[in-house]
Every structure is written in structure tokens, then in C-alpha cells.
Amino acid sequence: MPQNPAADAHEKNRAAIGQTVANFVSAWNTHDAHAFAAAFTEDADFTNVAGTHANGRANVEAFHAPMFAGVFKDSHQSAVIRSIRFLRSDLASVDADWQMTGAKTPDGVARPPRQGLLDFVMARQNDGSWLIEVLHNAELSNSSAAPPAK
Amino acid sequence: MPQNPAADAHEKNRAAIGQTVANFVSAWNTHDAHAFAAAFTEDADFTNVAGTHANGRANVEAFHAPMFAGVFKDSHQSAVIRSIRFLRSDLASVDADWQMTGAKTPDGVARPPRQGLLDFVMARQNDGSWLIEVLHNAELSNSSAAPPAK
Numbered sequence: 001m002p003q004n005p006a007a008d009a010h011e012k013n014r015a016a017i018g019q020t021v022a023n024f025v026s027a028w029n030t031h032d033a034h035a036f037a038a039a040f041t042e043d044a045d046f047t048n049v050a051g052t053h054a055n056g057r058a059n060v061e062a063f064h065a066p067m068f069a070g071v072f073k074d075s076h077q078s079a080v081i082r083s084i085r086f087l088r089s090d091l092a093s094v095d096a097d098w099q100m101t102g103a104k105t106p107d108g109v110a111r112p113p114r115q116g117l118l119d120f121v122m123a124r125q126n127d128g129s130w131l132i133e134v135l136h137n138a139e140l141s142n143s144s145a146a147p148p149a150k
Numbered sequence: 151m152p153q154n155p156a157a158d159a160h161e162k163n164r165a166a167i168g169q170t171v172a173n174f175v176s177a178w179n180t181h182d183a184h185a186f187a188a189a190f191t192e193d194a195d196f197t198n199v200a201g202t203h204a205n206g207r208a209n210v211e212a213f214h215a216p217m218f219a220g221v222f223k224d225s226h227q228s229a230v231i232r233s234i235r236f237l238r239s240d241l242a243s244v245d246a247d248w249q250m251t252g253a254k255t256p257d258g259v260a261r262p263p264r265q266g267l268l269d270f271v272m273a274r275q276n277d278g279s280w281l282i283e284v285l286h287n288a289e290l291s292n293s294s295a296a297p298p299a300k
Contacts, residue, residue: 121237
């Protein structure tokens with residue numbers, strides 16, 4: 001069987017990126033801020049659906065910990081990778097559609113299911129894993145969300 | 151006066167990125183889809199506030215032309231760069247807060263002022279200019295937008 005090292009590396013990178021998204025989602029669903037932040041690089045930039053920004057893995061953890069103990073305590077998120085664009089061989093722009101149930105308002109009132117788009121820049125690390133260098137999240141309303149253009 | 155070529159290059163890149171954002175906003179405000187698309191690379195990926203995606207400069211133009219003649223015909227946008235993160239010396243993640251007035255619904259009803267966050271990946275071109283390689287836009291509601299975390 002002919003070998004194709006470039007295709008192999010590509011497939012390996014895509015799998016590693018998928019693993020990082022899986023870790024991110026899994027940490028969300030166990031409401032574990034430390035594991036969640038471990039998906040980010042030491043100096044990552046995070047911006048949430050409200051445009052609020054946190055810089056660095058430690059601040060990403062500190063930002064999420066109270067929410068995982070509060071409004072997101074019973075939340076469940078799923079995410080499906082929509083696209084991976086390699087900006088460089090070791091840097092990628094990754095889009096993932098998400099859906100969330102079980103979120104509450106600060107007053108403890110159940111929120112309806114939410115959906116949106118996670119937009120990552122991920123960088124390959126020395127061990128072959130990929131970590132989040134930049135993340136922007138966006139919430140999409142049910143009413144304004146159009147089907148993706150073909 | 152001591153010279154600092156690295157700082158000079160950095161300043162030059164920041165200025166060129168600012169120019170691309172200025173061109174982008176200016177094209178929006180003249181409702182010129184061709185000029186708007188010229189701020190993107192040939193193979194750029196664009197995703198709007200509803201999560202709708204278009205690939206390539208020509209499709210970015212085709213996507214915006216009917217809106218610039220329709221719902222955005224009388225719209226005015228302003229944008230202020232919030233942050234520039236150099237991913238590589240010739241690749242940057244750029245965030246810009248935007249505000250828009252004058253947009254209408256498809257029925258022609260005036261919409262209230264809108265605001266959001268443009269999140270670009272820009273790449274330096276051979277001529278020293280920077281073009282948009284990836285753009286995600288997000289709308290922020292007035293109610294949910296928290297002040298940036300310090």
C-alpha cells in the first residue's frame with residue numbers, strides 16, 4: 001500500500017484537534033474549570049458570548065469556576081466541528097456548532113436551550129496535542145439563525 | 151536616535167491592520183460589496199452573526215451585494231480595534247467592537263442600533279498590506295453585554 005506521510009500528518013492533526021474539542025466539552029459537562037482551562041495555552045485569549053474577555057489559562061479557569069458552580073451547574077453542552085482551516089501546518093482555525101441545555105439565569109430560573117458557534121484558533125504543541133490559543137464564542141438566536149449558505 | 155527595526159516593523163504592521171479595518175468599514179458605509187470583498191484574501195472564510203458562511207472573495211461579494219442594496223442600504227457602521235494578537239509575524243488575530251445604525255428588517259422596518267464584535271484572522275501580503283483570511287462576526291445584545299473583564 002503506498003504511503004502518504006503528508007496525508008497521515010493531516011489526519012493526525014485533525015484527530016488531535018477533535019480530541020481537544022472533546023476534552024473541552026467533557027470538562028464543561030463535568031463543570032470542571034481546571035480541566036476546562038487545560039484545553040487552553042498558558043497565554044490564551046478567551047472571549048465569551050457577551051464579549052467579555054479573559055487572558056491566560058489561569059484567568060480562564062477563574063472566570064469559569066463560579067459559573068460552573070452557579071448558572072451552568074446543571075448545564076450540558078454538545079459540540080460538532082463544522083470546519084477546520086489550517087492557517088499554518090501547526091495553527092488552525094476551527095469552528096464548532098454547540099447546543100446547551102440546563103443553563104439557568106442568576107436567579108435560578110431555567111433557560112431555554114441555547115445554541116451558537118465556537119470559533120477557535122488552535123496551535124499544535126510539542127507533544128502533538130493541539131491547544132486553544134484564541135477562542136471567541138457566539139450565541140445564535142433561534143429566530144435569526146439561517147441555515148449555512150451552500 | 152537609536153533605531154529599533156523590530157519595533158518599527160511591529161508599528162508598521164499595526165498601522166496596516168488598522169488600514170484594512172478602515173477600508174472594511176468605509177466599504178460598508180458606501181455599501182460597495184466589491185470594495186468590501188477586496189479586504190479579504192482570495193480564499194477567505196466569512197461567517198456572519200447568524201452563523202451563515204461564505205468561502206472566497208467572490209462569494210463574500212455576492213453574499214453582501216443584495217444586503218447592501220437592501221436591509222443595509224442606509225446602514226452606517228463604526229468599528230474600534232479592541233486588540234491585536236500576533237499569531238505569527240505575518241498572521242494576527244484582531245478584535246474590533248462595532249456599532250451599527252440605519253439597518254432595516256426585510257420588511258423595511260427600521261431596526262434599533264446594533265452592536266457586536268468582529269473577530270478577524272488577518273495575514274500580511276507581499277506588498278505589506280494585511281487582508282482578512284478568516285472573519286467571524288457576533289452580535290451582542292444590549293442586555294447581555296457585560297463590560298470587558300479587567
